[in-house]
Amino acid sequence: LPWTEDVSWLLEKSLAPESICLLRTLGERAEKLGMRAYIVGGIVRDLFLGRDNLDLDIVVEGDAPRFLKSWEKDGLRVSVHERYKTGTVVFPGGKKVDVATARREFYEFPVAQPKVFTDSLKHDLYRRDFTVNAMAVSINQSTWGVLVDFFGGRRDLGKKILKVLHNLSFVEDPTRVLRGIRLEQRLGLALEDNTLRLLRSCVRGGLLVRLSGFRLRSELELSFRERFPYPAAKRMEELGVWEVLFPGLRLGETGRRTFRRLGAFLGRISRDFPDFRGRQWLAFFSALLMESPENIRLAAIDRLNLPESERGIVVKCLSELGAVEHELGGRSGPSNSQIYAFLRDADPAACLFWSAATGRWRVRRRILLYLTRLHRTSSLLKxxxxxxxxxxxxxxxxxxxxxxxxxxxxxxxxxxxxxxxxxxxxxxx
Ligand code: CTP
Incomplete structure (x- = not known):
């Protein structure tokens, strides 16, 4: 078939032996149950790009709940969403595998909850965002390593372009605007001309305005969790996304510089702060807001409908920068223990923000000292x-x-x- 190709060599070359073994096990089980199983989405795309991707997304042509429940007999932990015909199984060692039933989603009107129908792999892939994300590789024994690429994802990867599968892609799911920009920057692809036109008209047409605070927050979190969030933020500005999401927002020179510094400092911060990764995006969000007037900032924070804890961190980032500079900016002091005492109760995301936002090098150096070393100092005696x-x-x-x-x-x-x-x-x- 013209849209298939044997890429088993690529699986063997790129995946760790444990992953191969796991995929073979999954494929054998599918075969035994009379189903077909595929790896799909980001992991297939990243195979071709030579990038690590640990998210195992499986689609089965058949019934994912039945496939999942078959692992319960092996004593594995399984959870099933009957309604969506999806679920998760956790393998020994903690490896989580998401399994979905190949399905066609029918969107009654834009931004509606998708209804689920059981259907073929092609329909499942067609409802996805970009061609490069709409490839699947079979893991059944009999068809191990066969790439299924109905929509030219492989070709588009070769051309380094990000292209939607159809003209309603952004209308069906406007969060794809943010995803598209994120993927474009992360993967070094370029939004294809027509896709860019559709994206712009989605932005102009006000579809982003209707996204719930929660969905928007989730997308921003993902964007600002990237290794280098700045390029995507810059691209969002260029495409007018910030202006539509947060009217009146101004990302000036200080905001930009803070953004870039945040990216540079991220790698240096100790990994031993619990859940720092989950909150680092708040530092970037604060940088986005820092140069805008108070009322615009507050409206932006309200727009995301943040839980109180996250809201508190952003407000503190923005309102206490002056106090932090005052406290930590002395020529000869403060001592290390004073730095520690001053910062110990602040959230590390806020500390990170202050270190990047301040224009005073002494303040920056002291906060980074706290984030890299002081925070984990303890006495030698226990x-x-x-x-x-x-x-x-x-x-x-x-x-x-x-x-x-x-x-x-x-x-x-x-x-x-x-x-x-x-x-x-x-x-x-
Ligand atoms: N997807 C989509 N529309 C969205 C979100 C996801 O079509 N709004 C599809 C894409 O095909 C994607 C797959 O669902 O490949 C899985 O989503 P996710 O795991 O979020 O994306 P990845 O492509 O794996 O991206 P990442 O590397 O950022 O995890």
């Missing part, structure tokens, strides 16, 4: 060491450890012996 030294298990131990930490931050106590000596002398038993 609670149980103090108990061994004869201290009772009382709150006093906490106070001693806190004191040791401060002295260590400031370089006054350098090693364990220093700490033992200090404790014995200053906190008599």
């Amino acid at each position: 609670g149980r060491d103090l108990i061994e030294l004869g201290y009772g298990a009382t709150p006093r131990i906490g106070a001693i450890l806190e004191k040791l930490k401060i002295l260590r931050l400031d370089g006054i106590l350098e090693n364990r012996d220093d700490e033992v000596r200090y404790v014995r002398y200053n906190f008599p038993l």
Whole structure:
């Protein structure tokens, strides 16, 4: 068939042996149940681009719930959405696989909840966003590694273009405007001429205005979670997306510079802040707003309908920059322990924002010092060491450890012996 091609060599070359083994297992099971299974979407696209992609999306021609439930007998954790005929199975080692039933979605009117009908792979692929995302590779034993490419995704990857499958793509799902821009920048593709025209008319036609705050927030989060969010932000501005989403917003020179610095600092921030990745986008969002007047900022924050915790971080980013500069900008101080005490209760996303937004290098250097090193400093002695030294298990131990930490931050106590000596002398038993 003209739209198929054997790419089994590419699977073997690009995927880790464990992934191959998992795919073969999935394919064998599908075959046994009389279904056909495919990997689809981003993972296929990224195979051709030589990019790692750990998201395993499977589509079956058959019935995904039945396919999924068959793994329950093997003792695996399975969850099923009967209504959408989709679900997830978790393999030993924690690998999560999403499985959907090949389906055709029928959009009654723009931005409606899609209704689900069981149908063939071709229809399933046709309802997707871009040709490069609408390829599938068979994982059944008998057809292992056969690429199914009805819409020329492979050709478009070769031409380095991002092209919609049909003219209603953005109307059916306006979040594709943001996805398109994100993918274009991340993958180094260019929006194809007609696609760009459709995207522009979606922006001008006001379809983005109707997106819910939640969906918009999710897309922005994804955009600002990219490794380098700046190029997409710049492209959004060029295409008038920001103006439509947040009327009156002004991304000036300071905002741009902050954006670029945020991208550059990201890689340096310790990975040990819990859930920092999930909140880093708030720093970028703050950068987007920082040069706009108060009323525009507040309207933008309201537009996203953020949960209180996230809203609080953005407001703090924007309102406390001056105070942070005042506190951390001294010529000779503050000491490390003072920096620590000042920043310890702030969200790391806010710290990151301040470090990028400030024009004062001392402030920037001190915040980065906190984010890379100071935040994880602790005393060398632990609670149980103090108990061994004869201290009772009382709150006093906490106070001693806190004191040791401060002295260590400031370089006054350098090693364990220093700490033992200090404790014995200053906190008599
Ligand atoms: N998709 C779509 N329209 C959307 C979102 C997703 O058509 N608004 C389709 C695309 O074909 C995409 C697939 O659903 O490939 C899976 O979506 P997702 O996992 O979000 O995208 P990926 O392409 O895998 O992108 P990423 O690499 O950012 O995860």
